[in-house]
Amino acid sequence: xxxxxxxxxxxxxxxxxxxxxxxxxxxxxxxxxxxxxxxxxxxxxxxxxxxxxxxxxxxxxxxxxxxxxxxxxxxxxxxxxxxxxxxxxxxxxxxxxxxxxxxxxxxxxxxxxxxxxxxxxxxxxxxxxxxxxxxxxxxxxxxxxxxxxxxxxxxxxxxxxxxxxxxxx
Amino acid sequence: xxxxxxxxxxxxxxxxxxxxxxxxxxxxxxxxxxxxxxxxxxxxxxxxxxxxxxxxxxxxxxxxxxxxxxxxxxxxxxxxxxxx
Ligand SMILES: [Zn+2]
Numbered sequence: 443x444x445x446x447x448x449x450x451x452x453x454x455x456x457x458x459x460x461x462x463x464x465x466x467x468x469x470x471x472x473x474x475x476x477x478x479x480x481x482x483x484x485x486x487x488x489x490x491x492x493x494x495x496x497x498x499x500x501x502x503x504x505x506x507x508x509x510x511x512x513x514x515x516x517x518x519x520x521x522x523x524x525x526x527x528x529x530x531x532x533x534x535x536x537x538x539x540x541x542x543x544x545x546x547x548x549x550x551x552x553x554x555x556x557x558x559x560x561x562x563x564x565x566x567x568x569x570x571x572x573x574x575x576x577x578x579x580x581x582x583x584x585x586x587x588x589x590x591x592x593x594x595x596x597x598x599x600x601x602x603x604x605x606x607x608x609x610x611x
Numbered sequence: 612x613x614x615x616x617x618x619x620x621x622x623x624x625x626x627x628x629x630x631x632x633x634x635x636x637x638x639x640x641x642x643x644x645x646x647x648x649x650x651x652x653x654x655x656x657x658x659x660x661x662x663x664x665x666x667x668x669x670x671x672x673x674x675x676x677x678x679x680x681x682x683x684x685x686x687x688x689x690x691x692x693x694x695x
Binding site: 445446492527596 | 657680
């Protein structure tokens, strides 16, 4: 399992997911509020930058389309924040139209902490470092802001089909 | 002329990176703890190497090795004292 630090353990009672707009408006969900939203069960292929792929993984979670539905924003960019301090950036349009989820089940079981639980971002059409584990929020931005690996040589966008691993790829 | 270009670093950096940096002593920006690079907690099962402070778990050093170069981030380190 890829990890850039110690595995955070977040009690579900205090877990929270928040979307913050460029104007500073915050929309947040508790664990129970997240579970109460309509969920989907995407089956997707994962592509890790260290060259392995895992095919047909099955998840349950809430589409970002649902979470962003009530959010008023003019932002073009998003920065995902995780418990433990990790960040990763992506264009807002890559979170929309059924391309991204906040997932909390893997293979029919609650997502364990080592796999990013209680909940992680899932953006399967980009390299896996964009699918932030232990996600706690998404910040909407007018300007692109590189995240943890994007400030240390990794590609800003990370399209596996174009092998965008490093800056300049 | 108030500064010179980065070529002036070539000699000093070559000397520094020719030594074993794990013996160097650094101070954590986040908590101020000082200790040798060898005592950092390094997470290697990631897209790069992430070395964290044993005192506060904040990132002290990151190193990403690409096919044609490396990226070194020392933002979490006040300075490195390198025995020469
Ligand atoms: Zn520290």
